[in-house]
Amino acid sequence: MRVLIERFFSKVNILSPDECWEWKAGTFKSGYGAFFIDGNNEGAHRVSWKIHNGKIPEGLSVLHKCDNPLCVNPDHLFLGTQEDNMTDKVSKGRQSSVILLGELNGQAVLVESQVIEIRELYSTGLVSQQDIADYFGVSRSHISNIITGHKWRNSKPACQAVR
Numbered sequence: 001m002r003v004l005i006e007r008f009f010s011k012v013n014i015l016s017p018d019e020c021w022e023w024k025a026g027t028f029k030s031g032y033g034a035f036f037i038d039g040n041n042e043g044a045h046r047v048s049w050k051i052h053n054g055k056i057p058e059g060l061s062v063l064h065k066c067d068n069p070l071c072v073n074p075d076h077l078f079l080g081t082q083e084d085n086m087t088d089k090v091s092k093g094r095q096s097s098v099i100l101l102g103e104l105n106g107q108a109v110l111v112e113s114q115v116i117e118i119r120e121l122y123s124t125g126l127v128s129q130q131d132i133a134d135y136f137g138v139s140r141s142h143i144s145n146i147i148t149g150h151k152w153r154n155s156k157p158a159c160q161a162v163r
Contacts, residue, residue, distance in 0.1 A: 020071035048072035
């Protein structure tokens with residue numbers, strides 16, 4: 001354990017007890033420090049928690065008070081659920097509590113005029129969901145979700161299929 005702790009702290013820039021102790025080695029794409037331990041990469045902040053506080057109870061995450069993903073200062077870390085993490089994120093302005101709908105949603109593949117056209121095409125009973133999906137370059141399940149209102153429910157109301 002002593003060797004592990006020495007290896008861990010050789011990768012940490014420790015300033016004062018109140019400041020962030022920044023991880024200076026490898027990181028995940030998310031920006032969090034990555035520490036190779038027991039054959040796996042683990043979050044450096046999680047390893048810091050374990051070194052200073054012991055095991056992380058099942059179902060809990062190690063969260064940052066400082067919102068610095070590179071920080072491994074144990075005084076800046078606390079345990080919480082994933083829901084706690086999301087609430088903390090919104091309360092600190094790191095994520096909007098507003099869900100963007102329709103074309104404003106960054107994951108939208110289609111625009112509203114296409115959604116209306118999809119519903120109109122399907123309502124004729126002449127075109128299958130698969131044909132519509134192929135035409136618009138999306139999956140058949142995506143078309144089904146549009147038609148049933150599971151997606152794009154705030155645009156023109158879902159039409160009734162005649163099939």
